[in-house]
Amino acid sequence: MEARADLRTFSAFVLELYERSQVLDPVDLLHWSIESLGVTTACDANWGGWADLSRDAIEICGSVSRNLPPDFVKFWSDIKHEDLLARDFIETGCAYPTYNRQGTRHTEGMVALSDRYNIDKFSTIVVDNKRLPVMLFLSCYRSGRSARTLAENELRFLRAALDHVELAVERKALGGPDGKHLLVNESGRVLAASPETLRALRDIWPGWKGDRLPARPPRHSSRQIVSIEKVRFEIQLASQLADPHLYYIRLLGKDPCDNLTLRERQIVTHIADGLTHKEIARHLGISPATVRNHTQAVLTKLGARNKAALLKLIHSAAAG
Structure with missing residues (x-):
């Protein structure tokens, strides 16, 4: 198949990309993009996603592929420090590093990868993300000794095209009225995050570098509320096309009751259950006056003017 890489083809790709972004999951959108660009440029296989290409830690943080066997990523991980394309990008900043199996520059790992998967010509394109250590990449492969680079x-x-893919995928993954969203992998590595979210989390976690959550997100498929280092998140599994699995996370903020004492938490729980001061006092074995003093302390700590405002805050946190 002849490659088509002209202005008309580019315009058609961008238009369809944004049309599909209205209905597709972000990871499905990336997968469609990888397939479409592979077909357009007459490549036999493609691989794309997010990578950390720093000198000390070459790591694939989440990826999708086209026409590659399931063990490809695992095999690449075993020879990643011999990947000449990654090395070229890290050491020289080369915009489009390439590899030719019939050329003169090789490593044992590149030869093994090429021969095992019958790919002779490699090219990689990387979009450098200035906010995060990870970058969106697309690797293209052609098979056969006579295949051209x-x-x-x-x-x-x-x-x-990859610039537009990154923008469309991030908009879809980070969309929402408050903009406080992240896309992370199963180890907690942050692949995409809105500036608002990065600022909010750095305020809550002083010294946080923005590259990885302090704990792994729990593995599950349903939408759930989780707490990580006293911060509440709404988390949901993304499409299972990605390897490793990816999660969409919405920042809900700190638990409003984190700064309360145990006794104050007990009183808040009883207030939420609709008990009066006298009833709370009887349950806890303290005087109504003590309950009123604790209640006033809670109102002050949470910035609530009265019990009605306190109840609204409690119910809002519970709904979150």
Whole structure:
């Protein structure tokens, strides 16, 4: 199949990308993009997603593929420090690193990868994210000794297209009225995050680098509320196309009762249950005056003017 990398094809891809972004899950949108760009540039296989290509830790944080066997990512992980394309990007900042099995520059790992999966020509395009250590990448493969490497115009086409893919995927993953969303993998690595979320979490977790949550998100498929280092998140599994699994997370904020004493928490629980001061006093074995003093302390700590405002705050947190 002949590659098509002209302006008309680029415009058509971008238009369809944004049309599909209205209905597709962000990971499904990335998968469609990888497949579409692979077909457009006549590549036999493609691999794309998020990677940390720092000198000390080459890591695939989440990816999808086209026409590659399930063990490809695992095999690549075993030879990743011999990946000449990753090395070229790290050491020289090369925009479009390439590898030719019939060329003269090799490592044992690259030869093994090429021969095992019958791919002779490699090219990788990377979109550098200035806010996070991870970057969106797209690797393209062609098979056969006579296969040609991607031409300069094809590489420029893919680089421009990947810019739009990153924007569309992030908008979809981080969308919402408050904008406080993240896309993370199963180890807690942050792949995408709105600036508002990064600022909010750095305020809550002083010294947080923004690269990884302090704890792994729990593995489950249903939408749930979880607490990580006293911060509440709404978490949901993304499409299972990705390897490793990815999660959408919405920041709900700190638990409003975190700063309360045990006794104050007990009183808040009874207030939420609709008990009066006398009834709470009887349950806890203290005087009504003590209950009133604790209640006033709770109102002050939570910034609530009265019990009605306190109840609204409690119910809002519970709903979250």
